[in-house]
Amino acid sequence: MPHPAPRQQLLGQHRECCALRGKGWNRRHATVNYVFSHSPYKLYQYHVLVMAEMVRRGYKPSVEWLDKNHRGKGMSPHENLVEIPLAHPIYPEHHAEYLKECLDNLAKKNVMLL
Numbered sequence: 822m823p824h825p826a827p828r829q830q831l832l833g834q835h836r837e838c839c840a841l842r843g844k845g846w847n848r849r850h851a852t853v854n855y856v857f858s859h860s861p862y863k864l865y866q867y868h869v870l871v872m873a874e875m876v877r878r879g880y881k882p883s884v885e886w887l888d889k890n891h892r893g894k895g896m897s898p899h900e901n902l903v904e905i906p907l908a909h910p911i912y913p914e915h916h917a918e919y920l921k922e923c924l925d926n927l928a929k930k931n932v933m934l935l
Contacts, residue, residue, distance in 0.1 A: 827932055828878075830927065830932065831871070831874060831875060831878070832875075832880075834871045835868075835871050835872065835875060835882060837853070838864065838867065838868035838871055838886075839868075839886065839893060841853060841856060841864055842861065842864055842865070842868065842886075842891070842892055842893065843892045843893030843896045844893070844896065846861065846892075855912060855914040856912070859912065860902070860903070860905055861899065861902060862889060862902045862903065862904060862905050863905070863908075863911055863912060865889045865902065866907055866911050867911050867912070868886060869887070870911075872886060872887070889902045889904070890902055
């Protein structure tokens with residue numbers, strides 16, 4: 822996360838990561854479809870970054886989400902997700918054009934980060 826997200830967007834990212842790691846996995850949606858073409862471990866890696874920023878700001882996300890295999894309450898965990906090296910960016914789709922699209926989307930909501 823190169824730009825610190827406002828509170829509402831940060832917490833929204835956490836909720837979205839939780840949903841995608843759980844029942845939302847492979848449920849297609851235009852803004853997140855790229856996630857499903859990668860290992861669920863990449864989503865875990867991204868979620869860890871989101872939670873680290875939450876902790877830095879004084880929030881206390883549930884520690885269960887730090888388990889790479891956790892998928893949420895009522896969901897069977899992954900058997901044992903294969904760990905993959907952390908890439909920068911985590912998703913190759915998180916390139917400059919994608920960042921611009923995200924920032925433009927926030928600007929439409931009157932949220933300015935730059």
